Structure formats: structure tokens, C-alpha cells
Amino acid sequence: MAAACGDRFDLVVVGAGIMGSCAAYYAAKRGLRVLLLEQFDFLHGLGSSHGESRTIRATYPENYYPSMVLEARCLWEEAQAEAGYRVVTSTAHFDFGPEDNKSLQSVIDSGGHHREVNIRLIDRGSSSSVFSGVFALPDGWIGVVSDIGGVIRPTKAVAMFQALALKKGAILKDRTRIIAIEKDGENREGVRVRAAGGEIFLGSKCVITAGAWMKKLVKSVTEIDLPIQPLHTTICYWKIKAGHEAEFTAEGGFPTFASYGDSYIYGTPSLEFPGLIKIALHGGRPCDPDRRDWTASSSGVMVDSVGEWIRKILPGKVESGNPVITQACLYSMTPDGDFVIDFLGGEFGKDVVVAGGFSGHGFKMGPVVGRIVAEMAIDGAVEGLEIRHFGIRRFAECSSGNAKEFEEQVSSH
């Protein structure tokens, strides 16, 4: 069934990346009449949820993320069982860096509070006994292995949640750019969602999951100026040296990993392109998501620092001159790197829920964010998870958001 102009829904979701697709599914699963709207074609490559791989890890410097990841993991399993195919490959996860790095120390502290995360410390001497000894930890570096890691196939995962939402009765509509969200009706109940083409959709509630467009869309709806900065980032795939390919595969026991230090470098096992491994720098260049500079030169700094890191940490195993494939993607950074999940408030009260600012680490959380925002829209509150760190108004109290005791890990250049 198609959505027609003037149709009324229980929930209208704006933005069909992983967050909007999950929100549509969890709301439809609870019996709501749901409409999911997307400005581009479904599964496009212009936002944050496309591509070949995303990491799942439960080790975070902040102690409020591991329990979200643990719930998300269960929801990923349930969704895969319902769909009948897999989008997640489980692996171990390996964090490492200088022993005195505060972020890494916080990872160890917060991981230690969750039995299921099951962390084990690795010193430089014992690093040769894990992961075929491929990681050469420098002097003064330590590592921590956790059972909870894995690779998600992002485009396939978004398609899975859209298919599941459809199956539960949601209506999906792409090529529909929303330009206004207003209070609806004479008694001002519900919302009117207006598209650039002139169509109007009515909803009792609305969820905005607009990714890197969040700041623009929210600003056009209210006076709130969300500090969500889009960053243009580059993913790099590097060639594994002949004879070492098997050591870097998930089947060969290779983990997802994160390297702390002057910069944060992360990677996933060789999976999507045989013989290549994804290793990238967490960061990017501020951009306008509607006017991006796609030139390769803009990713030079990111490529150079990863090449240098490969020579130091994976010596003799991976070609470090130049990546063989690069792909562009968008981050939506908040000043503290924490999510924004809240009611919009003001004249909208609890009728509009916003979920954005996923700051380069949201994909794994897609199902739990979907569950949370569906619940906020339906019940007006969230059960079972503490989300006070994700409030919109934290930036009004302090422009840098939540206080952190560890180093800033995301660079923009």
C-alpha cells in the first residue's frame, strides 16, 4: 500500500538510515500504523548507514554504553532469526594503546563492571599469544580482549529492518524530502509533516532520525540549534601481504579492534573484500551534507596516519603505502561524542522524538535505539535503560555537553 497525501498515521518516522528503519520496525511490531519517509532512494550511499562493515563492541570508556550494546546484541539476534538470514558475524574485540591512555583505562574500568563483556588484559609480552601474534604492541602499550565483538553488514542490515517493518505493516516511502513539521489540527493534537513536493502526512507522533541532516531539519522546525556537526570521513581498505591473508579473517580468529593513542584507529577482519582489511581513522572534515567535497585529496591526512600506524602495529603483514579502496561516509558529531535521544519539547511536547548525533559509533545500537524511540513515542517514557546522558538540553547547561575524564578521541581536520 502506498502513502497518500493527507493520510493519518500513528507514527511518522523521518529518515530511513539504520535508526529510522529500526524505529519503524519496533513501532510497527507494537501494532502502530507507521510511515517511514526518506529523502533519497532507500539504501542510498549519501548518509551514514551504507557500506560494507560496522563494528560491534561492548568496551566503551563511558559506563552507560555497554548495557545498551548488550541489549542491542540480543535484538540483532532476534531480528536475524525473524528475517531468516544473518547480517552480523561475531568475533572477539581487541582494544589496545599506551598503558597511561585515560580512554583505554576507562574502557578497562567500565568493561570490568559487566560480566558478559568478559575482558582479559594483555601485556606486551603476551600479545604474541593472541590473534596469531599479528599485533606488535609497542613498548608501554597494553591490550584488553573482550568476547563481544563482531562485524555488521550495514546496507544489508538496513534492508533487513526495512523488510521486517514492511512485514509488520509499516508503509515505506522514499524520494520524499521533509521540509516542515508542524503541530496539527484545531486542538493542535498530533503533527503535520510536509514534503518538498507539497505532500502532507499526518501523524499522532513523529520521530526524526535525520542523521547528518538533523541540525538543519530541527532548526527549520524549532528554534533549537542542535550542536550536531556533520563530518566527511573516509574508510580505507589495505592489501594484506601474500601469505598472511588467513590470519586476518574472522574464521582465523582475527578480532574487530580499536587502537587508542594520539588518534583512534579501528578495523574489522578481512571479510567483505577477500585479501583486504579495513583500517581507518576515527575522524573527518566538517562539511555541509548537501554540498560535500568528494575530492580524494581531502582524505590525505587520514590515509597518512593510518599508513604510519600499520607500519608500527602490523609490521610486515599489510601493505601500508596507499589504501586500495577508499569510501566516503558521514559522521554526525556532538561535542561530547554522546547521542541525542530526547523529546523535542517546546510546542511539540512529547509528540516529536529526536534521535541523532550518533558520533561515529551508533550503528551497533540501531535496534536498541529503535526500541527506545518507538517506546518514547508510544508510551512517553523508556523502560529498562538510562538515557539521561542523551538529553537535548545538556548543551544549554554546558556547551561541551557531558563531562568526560578521558582524552578526546575524534579529530576533525
Ligand SMILES: Cc1cc2nc3c(=O)[nH]c(=O)nc-3n(C[C@H](O)[C@H](O)[C@H](O)COP(=O)(O)OP(=O)(O)OC[C@H]3O[C@@H](n4cnc5c(N)ncnc54)[C@H](O)[C@@H]3O)c2cc1C
Ligand atoms: C565510516 C563510518 C564508520 C562507522 N563505523 C561504525 C562502527 O564501526 N560501529 C558503529 O556502531 N557505528 C559506526 N558508524 C556510525 C554509524 O554508521 C552511524 O552512527 C549510523 O549509521 C547513523 O545512522 P542514522 O540513521 O542516524 O543516520 P543515516 O544513516 O544518515 O540516516 C539518516 C537518514 O535520514 C534521511 N534524511 C535526512 N533529512 C531528511 C529529510 N529532511 N527528509 C527525509 N529524509 C531525510 C537521510 O537521507 C538518511 O537516509 C560509522 C559511521 C561511519 C560514517
